[in-house]
Amino acid sequence: MGKTVWMFPGQGSQMPGMGQTLVSEEETKQTLVDLGTRIGLDLTTLLTTGTKEELKATELAQPAIVAHSTLLATRYAALGNKPDYVLGHSVGEYSALVAASVLTPSEAVYLVHERGKLMNQVSGGTMAAVIGLSDVEAAHHAVESIAATGEIVQIANYNCPGQFVISGHVAAVESATAKLKELGAKRVLPLDVSGAFHSSLMTPFAPRFEDFLASSPFEAAQAKFISNVDGSFHDQPDDLKRLLVQQLYSPVRFEACVEQLIEEGVDTFIEFGPSSPLSGLVKRIKKDVKIISITTLEQLEAEGIRG
Known part of the structure; x- marks a missing residue:
């Protein structure tokens, strides 16, 4: 029997109005309010009426994407589904760590907000x-x-x-x-x-982000997490924190991650996010795997019933 990976896109997957589906239900709307309160942002407004220019700002885009992705995945899990593996692309790794029960959604949104503020300081x-x-x-x-x-x-x-x-x-x-x-x-x-993300221009900010991570509560991964940095599996908190620091200035090895997952027997890739850029990439890496894209509550409910 094949295995399933849940995957999560990074910056660039955001779009105006991407959160309309999430405010259509009171429970998910309230969760957005709570997540925004933690970081002092009105995520509900940002995800529903935020402009393209506002969503381009790294410190806004990253928490918006992670909030959106984790809400969908958490809801899908509540329907009785769970992943064998999790994979994120860049900031999507934080959503993947929520799906693996390493981070709470609130902690993930907090971390990527701080990450985004640091990354936004890179000029030129x-x-x-x-x-x-x-x-x-x-x-x-x-x-x-x-x-x-x-x-x-x-x-x-x-x-x-x-x-x-x-x-x-x-x-x-x-x-x-x-x-x-x-x-x-x-x-x-x-x-x-x-800015020039995933390049050595990000290196000066790594120690400051490491300080944020040091006090962040991480749990051991409950699903196999594959890292963008080395294309290998990791599950221990200290190891995961180290990789998240390295990820700032290291290349995203998405293709290697997908190839490794296929070797592990994965035949179903489910993408959760505002849009589904990773689904197209996976299709170009391996044509005959099953790919499911979930960007709205309606898609989630339909797939959740089948799942």
Whole structure:
């Protein structure tokens, strides 16, 4: 019998009005109010009438995404479902840790709010998605050659075959864009983000975030959690905290995580979030797995009955 992974998207999955489904029921609406109170934000308003520009702000986008994702997954679990494995993409790892009973939703939202505030302090950086270049090794060498000049640029996300993301100083990302197009990239698309996430530009903020994590109550994982940092399974609190610090400046190895899960016998991927970008990535990694996307309470109820 196959196994199931619950997966959770990161920044970029947010969109205006994404929380309308969550305020349609009093219980989930109240949960949003409670989560927002913890961090001093009106999450209900942000998730229902927040503008695209407001949701671009890292310190707002991250708690909004995690609140949305964890509410759906918690509700799905209440219907009697549970994952064998959990997987997040970048900030989605915090939602995954809630699904694995490592963190409470409140603690996860608090941590990503603090994380977002730190990340938002990085200036002079950007990110770009590289589409249609399958020779990742050549791309890596090209990016390294630019970084050798002193400007920072790195591969930040390994998403799926033919798609990765670069991150770093604006000028270095622009230089890398030109080189990668010469190598055969079909498109290099600037991302609408406020900084160079998952690059060494984030390193100075790691000790401060480590301090936040040190006092945060973590439990041992009750479902197998696979880390973006190394594509391996981890379940102990100290180990998980260490990886969350490293995740700030390390590349997201999503493709390696999915491949490892498939080796473990996973044949069903269920994505919880405002939208479902990971479902498309998984499909490009392995065509014949079952993929379910849950972005609304209505979808959740339908899948929960079948589950």
